[in-house]
Amino acid sequence: MLRVIVRRLLQLVVTLIALSALVFVWLRNLPGGPIEALLGERATPERRALLVKALGYDQPILVQYAKFMQRLLTGDFGNSIRSGDPVTEVIGRAFPATIELGLAAMIIAVGLGVPLGYLAARWRGRSLDNLTIAGTLLGISIPIFFLGYLLKDIFTQNIHWFPPSGRLTTGLDNTNVTGFYVLDGLLTREFDASADALWHLILPAVTLATIPLAVIVRITRASVLDVLNEDYVRTAEAKGLRHRTIRGRHILRNALLPVVTIIGLQTGALLSGAVLTEKVYNWGGIGTLIVDSISGGRDYPVLQAIILLAALVFVVVNLLVDLSYAFIDPRVRVR
Amino acid sequence: MTDPTTQAGAPAPAPRAGDERPGGVRERSIGRLGERKKARLEELAQASAEKGGVSLLRDALRRLRRNPVAIVGGTIVGLFILVAVFAPLIAPHDPVQRFAELTKTLTVDNIPGASAEHPLGSDPLGRDFLSRLIHGSRQTLFVGVLATLIGLALGVLLGVLAGAFGGWVDVVLMRLTDVMLALPSLLLAITLVAMVSKSSQWTVIFAVAIVNVPIFARLLRGSMLAQRESDHVLAARALGVKERNIVLRHMLPNSLTAVIVQATLTFAVAILDAAALSFLGLGDPDINRAEWGLMLGNDGVRYFEVRPELAYYPALAIVVVALGFTLLGEAMREAIDPKNRR
Numbered sequence: 201m202l203r204v205i206v207r208r209l210l211q212l213v214v215t216l217i218a219l220s221a222l223v224f225v226w227l228r229n230l231p232g233g234p235i236e237a238l239l240g241e242r243a244t245p246e247r248r249a250l251l252v253k254a255l256g257y258d259q260p261i262l263v264q265y266a267k268f269m270q271r272l273l274t275g276d277f278g279n280s281i282r283s284g285d286p287v288t289e290v291i292g293r294a295f296p297a298t299i300e301l302g303l304a305a306m307i308i309a310v311g312l313g314v315p316l317g318y319l320a321a322r323w324r325g326r327s328l329d330n331l332t333i334a335g336t337l338l339g340i341s342i343p344i345f346f347l348g349y350l351l352k353d354i355f356t357q358n359i360h361w362f363p364p365s366g367r368l369t370t371g372l373d374n375t376n377v378t379g380f381y382v383l384d385g386l387l388t389r390e391f392d393a394s395a396d397a398l399w400h401l402i403l404p405a406v407t408l409a410t411i412p413l414a415v416i417v418r419i420t421r422a423s424v425l426d427v428l429n430e431d432y433v434r435t436a437e438a439k440g441l442r443h444r445t446i447r448g449r450h451i452l453r454n455a456l457l458p459v460v461t462i463i464g465l466q467t468g469a470l471l472s473g474a475v476l477t478e479k480v481y482n483w484g485g486i487g488t489l490i491v492d493s494i495s496g497g498r499d500y501p502v503l504q505a506i507i508l509l510a511a512l513v514f515v516v517v518n519l520l521v522d523l524s525y526a527f528i529d530p531r532v533r534v535r
Numbered sequence: 536m537t538d539p540t541t542q543a544g545a546p547a548p549a550p551r552a553g554d555e556r557p558g559g560v561r562e563r564s565i566g567r568l569g570e571r572k573k574a575r576l577e578e579l580a581q582a583s584a585e586k587g588g589v590s591l592l593r594d595a596l597r598r599l600r601r602n603p604v605a606i607v608g609g610t611i612v613g614l615f616i617l618v619a620v621f622a623p624l625i626a627p628h629d630p631v632q633r634f635a636e637l638t639k640t641l642t643v644d645n646i647p648g649a650s651a652e653h654p655l656g657s658d659p660l661g662r663d664f665l666s667r668l669i670h671g672s673r674q675t676l677f678v679g680v681l682a683t684l685i686g687l688a689l690g691v692l693l694g695v696l697a698g699a700f701g702g703w704v705d706v707v708l709m710r711l712t713d714v715m716l717a718l719p720s721l722l723l724a725i726t727l728v729a730m731v732s733k734s735s736q737w738t739v740i741f742a743v744a745i746v747n748v749p750i751f752a753r754l755l756r757g758s759m760l761a762q763r764e765s766d767h768v769l770a771a772r773a774l775g776v777k778e779r780n781i782v783l784r785h786m787l788p789n790s791l792t793a794v795i796v797q798a799t800l801t802f803a804v805a806i807l808d809a810a811a812l813s814f815l816g817l818g819d820p821d822i823n824r825a826e827w828g829l830m831l832g833n834d835g836v837r838y839f840e841v842r843p844e845l846a847y848y849p850a851l852a853i854v855v856v857a858l859g860f861t862l863l864g865e866a867m868r869e870a871i872d873p874k875n876r877r
Contacts, residue, residue: 215713222714226730341857343807345814346831346850349839357840472721476811490722494729495816507726511717 212515219511223504224268277505287505296379298485302470304405309412317420339414344473348407348480362403365482369396404481408473412466419462423455464521471510595870605866611859619672626666631823637661646842659834667825668848674826675806678740682805683798685744690751698759699782712749720746728817736819743808747801754797758790792871799864803857827853
């Protein structure tokens with residue numbers, strides 16, 4: 201097991217280093233070059249020469265790469281071109297918003313998806329099953345930003361159940377502790393702020409949850425159907441075990457393994473979806489930051505940091521998922 | 536094991552020029568084979584491989600025809616392609632022409648609705664919306680097909696190289712796909728578009744295509760690896776078929792069904808991704824282009840509160856077509872799954 205962990209960690213490090221090298225090359229080969237990106241229209245030969253020297257672009261490429269890596273490892277991503285603030289600060293402000301949204305979406309997707317998939321498998325071919333399958337197909341075929349606008353139109357314009365955008369009602373004061381607004385409200389006992397944040401969270405979370413939900417339902421259903429035909433399930437039934445025990449111990453536990461992998465892979469779909477969802481609901485997280493960093497003149501230091509951060513989150517989550525197998529499936533531990 | 540062909544008695548002819556590596560084991564064993572016999576055996580190996588492929592395919596097609604899911608998916612896809620091909624004949628008007636009767640009353644808050652001449656009303660620039668929607672099928676098909684084909688071609692190339700050569704080629708290529716897969720798909724597409732200074736229809740197509748490269752590459756590699764030690768490949772190798780021909784004639788055709796299924800599913804994802812890029816302002820900047828993703832991502836959401844139909848129709852078109860391709864792809868996957876063979 202330890203050897204597996206070490207090997208996976210090494211692979212992860214190699215992937216991230218390769219990605220950082222690509223990002224480095226990418227930044228150096230920007231249209232017009234990184235200097236132009238920084239200076240924009242103010243580029244005069246003197247300014248350019250000054251900046252080339254200041255940024256060390258006159259040094260050999262390998263030296264530059266070494267310095268680039270050194271800065272990355274010490275957490276120095278430079279300053280945002282747009283605001284001039286350190287990139288780590290810019291991202292630090294936006295990151296909790298996206299995590300909060302992503303977690304809420306995942307809770308909806310798993311909390312609804314696993315039971316639905318299980319029920320669909322149990323009543324295979326019945327109306328619940330057919331309805332569920334139709335729903336999942338629709339879920340993966342609809343552009344999620346359009347779904348966002350649709351939900352927003354229905355639930356904020358026609359029936360005023362939810363607020364149309366943002367993370368908090370303007371004017372409402374909340375104490376910022378962690379940046380997770382729902383949690384902050386609980387920590388500081390400002391329960392009204394917590395409730396308000398939760399109220400703002402629901403529509404975006406539902407929108408973002410659509411695709412992971414559809415995928416999780418399908419995988420759970422397929423996986424449960426596979427397990428239902430296994431000999432050990434028949435044996436358990438023949439032994440006269442209680443149905444609850446069979447369902448919990450034999451069916452669900454075995455069926456969940458592929459589901460756990462998919463949950464890990466859905467982190468990617470969540471990050472992609474967050475870019476779209478955040479734009480629809482003006483959420484102010486990483487997704488909004490990406491869009492702003494591209495459309496408002498390309499803010500390369502910020503983009504570069506986001507790319508690396510997203511990749512880091514994605515590969516680490518998938519590593520954790522792989523390792524969690526050992527706890528679910530003893531067979532993996534032996535190997 | 537004795538070699539039955541040694542009894543043929545024919546004098547060993549010189550191997551065809553460039554056929555074998557000089558002095559290898561292969562040359563010696565082939566050298567003993569009669570040229571005619573060798574050709575015959577090769578023909579047999581080829582025929583048996585093809586026969587297997589054809590009957591499998593016929594079997595899959597038979598199951599496909601009986602599957603209602605495949606019929607629904609196939610009908611949608613077929614209609615979509617028909618509309619795309621005959622768009623100029625179906626559409627009542629030119630999709631880029633601005634009509635005076637529409638622009639006359641057109642403001643940001645008032646986009647003319649349905650009339651006898653313009654059944655779905657106007658778009659924000661006074662063009663016939665129905666005609667744009669019909670012509671949109673063409674551009675959507677174009678973007679989807681090209682993005683899928685480019686992704687497929689690059690992915691298949693990488694996958695074949697990795698699977699056929701193994702060793703360090705495999706390691707390097709698979710690490711490359713790891714890096715591409717380490718970025719969530721839309722982020723990768725955004726990164727690619729952000730690399731160029733000006734987006735165009737081609738940047739969108741390429742960005743969407745590249746995202747699918749690692750998926751095709753891994754699919755092909757897996758299939759190649761699985762076949763490397765299979766009987767028909769071993770037989771071909773024993774006969775001294777060139778390594779290149781083993782890969783191209785004996786291994787690749789067996790992977791094609793899986794590739795076609797994946798391509799069908801990819802098409803749906805490609806048009807959704809293209810729409811997402813348009814929505815993020817990274818799409819095709821050509822205001823004359825009628826493509827569903829563009830229509831939905833730009834005007835559709837911009838004028839959602841004024842005239843939601845501008846979003847509803849292209850969205851509906853995208854959903855139906857994406858659904859059609861997904862249904863067809865899944866039915867095909869089910870049909871070629873050996874578990875379902877009878």
